[in-house]
Amino acid sequence: MIKIIETFSPEETFALGKCMGMEASPGEILCLDGDLGTGKTVFTKGFAEGLGVQDDVVSPTFTIIREYETGRLPLYHFDVYRIGDVDEMDELGYEDYFFGNGVTLIEWASLIQELIPETAIILTIEKDPEKGDDYRRITLKPSP
Numbered sequence: 001m002i003k004i005i006e007t008f009s010p011e012e013t014f015a016l017g018k019c020m021g022m023e024a025s026p027g028e029i030l031c032l033d034g035d036l037g038t039g040k041t042v043f044t045k046g047f048a049e050g051l052g053v054q055d056d057v058v059s060p061t062f063t064i065i066r067e068y069e070t071g072r073l074p075l076y077h078f079d080v081y082r083i084g085d086v087d088e089m090d091e092l093g094y095e096d097y098f099f100g101n102g103v104t105l106i107e108w109a110s111l112i113q114e115l116i117p118e119t120a121i122i123l124t125i126e127k128d129p130e131k132g133d134d135y136r137r138i139t140l141k142p143s144p
């Protein structure tokens, strides 16, 4: 089933993330796709708040992964934008995260497509210049 949600401000995208974080279950994997600056990190910050994470969520662009343990469930936040090769994911021990009991969010997940489990949910954020700077169309669909 495909679900489309429109947001009109960063706060609304944050709120969507927060709702989904409140409902998240162990082992959930959410792939966040969309161009630079569409709101993947804004969504993740909301999601973390929904999980009850106490720490500030900062983009893991240079570290690839950041782990937050202060919420209802562990949150594993990946940003694979700078990954050179999928082998780097093996070196990070990604399987322990993807198949663990926490919740995994992956920014730029399409860059590591072959590693994404079938159970993942794909969330794509798109802009539409005709609808203004703050408009985002967010599509939720099962892994292909």
Ligand code: ADP
Pocket (backbone or CB within 6 Å): 007, 008, 009, 010, 011, 012, 013, 014, 034, 035, 036, 037, 038, 039, 040, 041, 042, 043, 107, 133, 134, 135, 136
């Ligand atoms: P990404 O992680 O996808 O590169 P960020 O979340 O870091 O993007 O940044 C998104 C930027 O877009 C922020 O500056 C945010 O304020 C802005 N923005 C404007 N409208 C929205 C919206 N509807 N949803 C999310 N972010 C928005």
Ligand code: MG
Pocket (backbone or CB within 6 Å): 040, 041, 059, 079, 107
């Ligand atoms: Mg980001």
